[in-house]
Amino acid sequence: MSWKALWIWGDGEASPRNEWRCFRRTFDVPATGAEAASLRISADSRYVLYVNGTQVGRGPVRSWPFEQSFDTYEIGHLLRPGEKNTIAALVLHFGVSTFYYIRGRGGLLAQLDYGSGEVGLKTDASWLTSIHLGQHPRSPRMSCQQAFAEYVDAQVWDGDWMNPGYDDSGWTLAAELGEVGMAPWTALKPRDIPMLTEETVYPVRVESLAKVNSFKLSTVIDVRAVMAPGSEDHADIVQFTGYVATSIRASKAGPATLGFLAWGECLKACSLNGGICEMNRFYGVDPERYLDVELVEGDNLLLIDISTIHVHHGKLEIGVYAEDPIELIFAFPTEGEAESPFLAVGPYDHSVIYDHKPSREVDWEDEAYKSVLGAVKSAKDLARYADKSKPVLPKYISEADVFGLCVWRKDNVPLAVPAQLQNAIIPNAEAGVVPVFEGFDTEVLLDFGKEYSGYLSFEIEAGAGTVLDWYGFEYMDGNYRQQTYGLDHTIRYVARSGRQAYATPIRRGFRYLALNVRNAAAPVKIYGVSFSQSNYPIAEVGRFECSDSLLNDIWEISKHTTKLCMEDTFVDCPAYEQAFWVGDSRNEALVGNYLFGAQDIVKRCLRLVPGSKFQSPLYADQVPSGWSSVIPNWTFFWAIACKEYYEQTNDKAFAVEMYGHIRYTMEHYLLKIDENGLFNVKGWNLLDWSPIDQPNEGIVTHQNLFLAQTLRVASEMGELTGDAESAAKFAEAADRLAAAINAHLWNEEKQAYIDCIHADGRRSNVLSMQTQVVASLTGVAQGERKRTMDAYLFSTPADFVQIGSPFMSFFYYEALAKVGGVNVILDDIRKNYGNMIRHGATTCWEQYPNFLENRANPDQLTRSHCHAWSSAPGYFLGRETLGVRSLAPGWTEVEIAPVPCGLSWARGSVPHPAGGRIDVSWTMDEAAGRMQLDVSYPADVIVQIKLPEGIAGEIKETKLERLI
Template identity: 55%
Template sequence: MNEKVPWKAQWIWSGGEVSPRNEWRCFRKQFHYSCAHYEEQVNIKITADSRYVLYVNGTLVGRGPVRSWPFELAFDEYEIGHFLNAGADNTIAVIVMHYGVPTFQYLRGRGGLLAQIDNNDRKVILATDSTWTTAIHSGYDSRSSRMSCQLPFTEIIDSRDWDESWTETGFADDDWEPSDVIGPVGMEPWTSLIERDIPPLTEEPVYPVRIESLSRVKPRSWGVVLDLRNHFVPSSEQHANNVRFYGYVTTVIRTNKPVRAIIGIVDGGRLSWNCSINGVWLDENDYYGEKPERYLDVQLVQGDNFFMMDIQGSSHGHGFHFAIDCDEPIEIVSPLESRLDPAGTRSPFATLGPFDYVEIIDHQPERPINPSHPDFMQARKIAGASELEHFKGWLRPVDNRYVSRDDVFSKCIWKKQSVQMPIPYSLQNAVIANRAAAVVPVYPEEHTELIIDFGKEFSGYIEFEADASGGTVIDFYGFEFMRDGYRQEMYELDNTMRYVCKEGHQTYSSLVRRGFRYLMVTVRNATKPLKLYRVSLFQSNYAVAEIGRFQCSDPLLGDIWEISKHTTRLCMEDTFVDCPAFEQTFWVGDARNEALVNYYVFGDDAIVKRCLRLVPGSNFQSPLYGDQVPSGWSSVIPNWTFFWAIACLELYRYSGDRKFAEQIWPHIRYTLDHFLEKLDDNGLLNMKGWNLLDWAPIDQPNDGVVSHQNMFFVQALRSAALLADGVDEECAERYRSRADDMKTAINAFLWSKERQAFVDCIHSDGRISETFSMQTQVVAYLCGIADDTRLRRLETYIVTPPHEFVQIGSPFMSFFYYEALAKLGRFDVMLDDMRIQYGKMIEHDATTCWEMYPNSTENRANPNLLTRSHCHAWSAGPGYFLGAFVLGVRGLDPGWSKVLVEPQIADLSWARGTVPLPGQGRIDISWRADRSTRKLHIRIEAPSALELSIVSPEGYEAVIERIGLG
C-alpha cells in the first residue's frame, strides 16, 4: 500500500536564505494525469518546514504538518484522486510559511518542502524535484510582527500584489524560478520522517451572532513593532529561551514646527523602559495610563528631536509596540541618517548595546547580569544624534527585518477619538448566512469600526467576502472579553490581521490560526462604502464527536459542564494546548488534567498517546524532559514531568493499551532515574528549576526542597511502578521502595509540629519556610504522604481550609483539590466550590473556563483583570468530576471492560448524562433520588458485554433498570 512506497521525492527550496525570517514561499507543479484504471487510488504524502497549505487544482486540501520534533518530522497523507482531472493537466500548489525563528511549538530548522504522489500500484506519479517552480508570495509582508513569543508572525497581505489564481492549472508561472534540490529524505535536520498519527483537524464554518457595535474612530498617527530581543541578541534567533539584556533604542522625530505629541508604548512585551527627549530623562510622574499601556505627553521643538529609550528586562520574543500621535506631520528618521544605506535595509532606529545580556535556561545555572556598565551609565548623558559617535563600539542600526511597517495592534486599541453610532439592522447582514451585503458606511477623515460577537470563543481561520475600492484597508483584531463598555485588550498577543483590498469583489481565507470571541473589524482608507457579504470562521480543532453529556437538577452545574466541554474542545488541536489564543502551546502538565476531561466528554485516546509520545523527544534539552514540547524554549517544571508519568498510567488504565505502556516505559524510567539523582542527603528532591504548581503566593522557590514537588515525585514513582508491573519488576520494586523512603523523609523534614501542617519548602540556604498553604496540604493528602493523626489533620484542613493558609489560587490547582475531596468523599464541598468559583465565570457571560479565578491577586501582570486567558483547558476540571462522580462512572480495569457506577448525589435530586467508553460505545445513565423513600432510581443503557458494578450512596436502596445493547 501507499505507506510502503519508498520516498523518491527530494527536499526542495530556493537558492536564497537557508532559514529566512517570516517567508511565505509558493511552489507549484503542473502535470498530466492519465488514470491507469478505474479503481486507481492516488495519494499525496507531504511535509514542510515550518508549515504548509496544500492545494490541488485550486482546492484547499490540507494544512500541516502537525507539530513534531525536526528529527522526527511528521508527514501527512491525503487521498486526492477525486480532485484530479484524468487525461488532462493538473496542478499541485503549496504555500510554505517558514518562520525563521523558533516558537513554543517549533524548533528552528531550515526552509524546505517534500511531497510525493503515488498510487495503489506503487507507482510514483510525481515527486518534488528541480522541475517544480517557486516564488516568494509578494502579497504577504515579511516584516509583520510576532504574534507573541509562543507563536510566529501576524498576517498582513496586500491582495493587489499577487495573482491568487496561482493555485490553478493554466496559471502562467514563466517568471517563477526552478526550485533548488537541497537534499534527499533523511537529510539534516529532518533525519527521520514519521507518519501523522491523528486525523486531519476539523474546519467547520461558524458565523457570528451579531454586530455588537459600530463606531467612527480616529487612530493614533504612527506606530511600529520592534523585535528588540533578536536585534540586541542575534543568537536568540536560534532558540526561544528567555534573554535578559539592557541597552538603548534611539531615533529622531522631525517636525516642521514646534508641536505637542503623545508617545505611547501600548505593550512593552514585559520589558521595562524609560524615555528621554533631547537629553532630558523623564521620571515616573511624567507617564500616564494603565499598565502595560503607558503614555507620555511631550513638547517637540522645530526640526530634529533626539529620542532615546532605556530598555531593560527579560524577553522570550514578544514585540515592543512603539507609537506616536501628533496633529501635525512628523517624520521618524534614523539618528544615523547620513549613513543610511541606499538599499533601505536600515530602519529609522539605532541602538546602543546590549551592554550585557544572558540567556536564561530554567534548570541550569544563571550568570548574573551587570546592570551598571560604565558605558551604559555614560550614554545616559547623550542629548543629540551627533553624540552617538562616541559609542561606536556599542552603536548598531536596526535592520528593517526587526521593524514592522505599521502596528495594527496599537492602531486598533489606541484611538484619539471614538464615537459609537446606532447600528442599522441591514448591517447585521455581515453576520447572517445569506447573500445580502452589509454596507459599511464611510466617514470622511475617519475610519469605521465594527465589533462582531461570535457568541462563544472559537479558534480557527478567519474568512470574509467583500466588495471594496482598491487600497481599502481592513484590519481585524480578535479579543476574548468585553462587557458594559469595557474591553480587555490582548496584551502580549498581537491577535491582528491586515488585508489590503484590490478593486471589486474578493474573498480571503486566513492561513493563520487565531482564538477569540469578539472580532474588531476596522475599515480604513475606503473611497466608497464597503460591501461586506460575510465574516466567518473556520473553527478548527481535533476531530472528536461530542459524546459526553451532563444535566442535573442544578442548571448552574449543567452550564459549568458545558463551558468545560467547549473549553476542552477548543484546546485540542494537534496536541492539547493551554489556550487557543495567547499561546497555543502543549504544556505537558496541563495535558494530564485535560486528558482526564477528554476521556469523559469525548472519549478519545489517540490525541493523549500522541501528546505523551512527544515528551521524551525533549531529552536533548534536558533528561528531566521539557514542560512544553516541541519547543525552542528549554524549560523544566518538575511537576509537569511527574504529571506526564502519572498520565501514562492513566492512559493505560483508560485504553488498556499494553503495547503503549511497554513502549513508553523506558522513557519514564529514564527521566525518573535522573530525578532520583537529585535527592539530597536527607532523601529529598533538592534542585534548581521552575518549581511551579500554582500561581498563588505559596513558597515555591526555584532552588531548594519544594514540598509539593517532592510529594508529586512520590506519586510519580508509585504510578511508574504500577505501569512497570509485568514489564520491569525489578525497577517497579525499586520505585516503590524509593517512594516509601521519600514519604518517610517528607514527614521527617517537612512537617511542622508547631503548626501541625506541612511547610511549603526548605530554601537552598537551609531556611525552613514559614508559609503554610492549602496547596501543600492538598497534595500531601492526595499523594498519601500522611498517616494516622497527621492524615486526620489534613482531612480537617481540606474540608475547612484555615483562613491563615494560602488559599487555592487557580482552577488548575482546584483539579487536585477536587481529587482530594473525591478521595475524602466530600462531594458536597466539591459542588459548592464549583458553584462559587465557576459560577462567577458564568455571571460574567463566560462561554469557556478562565485561566484564573475572577480578580485573583495572582492574575499575573494585572490583579485588576478578571483573568488573563478566558479559555484555558487546565481549568475545565468539572467536565471530568461531574461525569466521574455525580454520574458516578469509573473504569475498574484497563480498557474499561468492567465499570463502576457509583452516583454521588450530594444535594442534587437527579442527574443524567453520557460517558464515552474506550473503544466500545458509551454508557447512558440517569438517576433520581427519592429522599422520602430513600431509594435511588438508576437507569443505565450500555453494551450488554459491559460488566457493571453498581453501588448506591450510603442510606439509599438502588432501583436499577438496565438496557443492554448488542
C-alpha cells in the first residue's frame, strides 16, 4: 500500500529536548467494511498508540533514521462503525542522541487503511496536537546511554486525553512536515519482528517501611550540553574545562551538608564563599561525596570546577541539607536578573574524543582556566569573567534530583510493615495505607521477587500536590542497597486530588521499587502496583534439569536473563543501558538458539550493524547509536555470528546478503595490517573486564587472533556465496596473520602469547588467561604450542591474569568443549555462577566480584545484575550435558552425545530451527557403567546418537513426523 499520510509535528523547535507531544484525530467509521482496518504508524523518537482509549502498542523498533521503521496494527475490532472514533498517540521525542537512537526531529506518521483499499485516515494538518502539559521536560537524563527520567504532574493534565469525548478544544492543529521520504527519514521499512509482549507481574512483598529525610534542596545540571555545544547531536565522549556558579541562599546561618552524587564525573574541585574546599574534607564512598559546611545568612557563593576528562554524560548532581527552620534556595550569583540560578563560566576549551580516529585533547594547563577557582573570593569577582560567562539555560537544570533524594538519607527510621500495607500488593485486595509522619517522608520498598523489564503502572488515592517518587534498583542485601549511580531510574509523580492511575511510557528494568511519599497532608492509599514485563515474544521451548539442583538454578537464571535482554534487539542489560552491543549479541544468539529458537531477532540484529559504516568502515560496536565507537572484536564477533546464523538456519540468501558487508569491512581491516604483518589499530581494544594489557593503540594479541579467525570466516562465506577470488584472498590473509602472530607475539621463555605490543614498540610483560584461551580457540596456536595452550585451559598458571567476566568465560568454555573439558566447564559454572545463586541472584551478573570497578565498595558484587552476555550456562548445559549439537546447516543433521560429568540424570529440550524440538533424557549408573538414553526428534532430521566412551547402555528413539 502506498503512503498518503504526511509527517506531522507541532509548532516550535524541530527537535525539542525531552518533549512529550499528544496527537488526536476524531473521525467517522463507515457502517460496513471496517472489519479489516489496519493502521501503519511511526514516530520520532517513540510512540504509544491508542484507539478509542485502548492502548494498542508501542514503537517503533530502534532503527537508523535513514531506514526508519514503521509498525502495522490490525484495529478493525476496536473501531465502532457508525460512531465517532478517536485515534491518539503520545510521542516522546528525545531531542538528544543516545546509545540506541540518533537524533532526528519530532514527527508522527500514521495511516488507516480499510480492507477495500480506501484510506480511512492519515496524518495531516487536520490532526490536533498539544504538548503534554503535565510532563516536565527538565527531568534529568537517565544515563548517557538512554534518554530522560520521568516527572509528571497530574494536577495540570487530564489523563483521559486519549479517549473519545475528551474536550480537545484547547488543542492546536498539527503542522505538516512533508511526505514520506523526507529527511531524516529518507526510507521507511516495515517492522521485521513481532510486537513485544506485555505480561503483568506484581510485587511479591513489601520489603520494608521507613520514615526518612533527605536533601532540602537539590538539582541536576546537564553540563555536557552547557559546555559542549552541539553534543545533543551525538553520544560521543566529550571533554571540557569550565565552572558552574550559584548562590545557596539561606534564611539564617547554620550548619549544612553539601552532597555530590556523581563524584569524579563533573566535580573536579569547588569553593564556598571564596574558600577552596579541600578534598580531604569530603567523605562518603565513590561516587557519593559529602561536605559539611557552615552557611551564612543570605547568599553563599558555590563555585564548582566541572572540568571533565572523557565523559559521555556530564551530569552535575547537587544536594543541600540543613535542619529546619533554615530555608534554602538556589539564587543567581551575580547582580541582575537571570532566567536561572546558575552561571556557567566557560568553556575555556572543549573537544570530542574518538576511540578510532584522531582526537584533540583540551588544554588542562591553561592558566586562564586554572586560575579562576582561586581568584573568585566573592560574587563580585565573577564580573571579571563576564566575557566567558552566561546563565545556564533552564532546560538544562532539573527542578529536583529525585535520584539523590531517594538515595541519600539524613534520617532513616525503619518500621514494621503493617499487615494492611503488606496485603496492598495483592491484586483485588483492599487498599494499603501509606502512613504520614510529621517532619518526615515515608518510604515503602517493594520486592518483585526477581528482576523484570518493562513498564510500571500504579493506582493510588492521594491529596492534591502529594509527591510520589518511584525509584527502581536491582540488588540489595540486608541494609545494603546497590544504588544505580549513573542511572536515574526514577519517576516523580505529583498527584491530583482523589483516586487516579498512571502508566509510564518509559521502559525500565529492576527488581526492587522504592516509593518515597513527600508533601502528603494525609495518608496515601495504594490500590495496586503492577509491572508490564515486555520482551521479544518467545516460547520457552528449551528445557534443562539434572541431578544437580545448583545447575538447575543456574540454568533458570540464564534463561530469565536472556529473556529480559531480548527487546527489539538483544540488549546488554534492561537497566543501565538497554543498548544493542554487537559483540555481546553473538553469544546471546547462541544461548537463544538453545533456549527459545527465535531467529527473527538474530537476523534483525545482524542486519542493523552495516548501517554504521557512515560512522566507520570498521563498523560500530553498538547500533544504531549516537556514539561512534569501534571495538574491533565486536565487529569480528558480528561476522562470526553471520556465519553461525547461516549454520543455524541454512538461509543462504541471508548469507549472500551479509557476505557483501563482511567483505567490505574486512577489506578495511586489512588496511590496518602493519609492516610486520600484524593488525595495529587505534580503537577500543576490549575483550574482558580485567587487567589484561589491551591498550587502545598498538598491537593487541587477542584482537589479532580473532581477526585471523574472522578472515577464515570471510573466506568460508565467500566460498559459500560464489566469490572464490575474495575467498582465496581472505584465506591467504588469515594464514599470513597467523604466521605473524606466532612470529612476533609468542614468549618462548614463558611459553605463552604476550598480551600486546604497545604503540611505542614496547613488548608487554603481561600474560593473561584470556589471550591463551583465544589462541587455543581460534586455531592460531598449532602443534606443541596448541598442546601448551590446551594444558592452560585445565590448569591456569597463577601468575596469568584471570578471567574477569562471564562474557570471557563463554570463550573459555568454547575452548574447553573443543578439547573434552566439559568437567572443567561444569566445575567453573558451579563456582562462579553458584556464587551468584548464593547471593540471591535471579539473573546473571555482568562481572565477577573481583573486578576492579567493584572493589571500592566490598558489598558491590557487580555493576549490572542482569546481563545477557553472561548467560553461557543456557547454551553449554544443553549442548554439552544433554549433548545436542548440530552437524549441518539448518540442523538437518544432529549429534546427540551426552557428557554426564558425574551427574546421575539429566533431561531437557532444544528447539529445532525448522520447528519442533529435540528431547533428551538420560540416566547414568556410574557404578555399572551403563546409561539409559531416550531421545525424540523430528523424523526428517538425520541423528547420530553416541553413548559416552566406555559406557554401555540402551537407546530409545522416537521420531516425530512434521505436519505438512
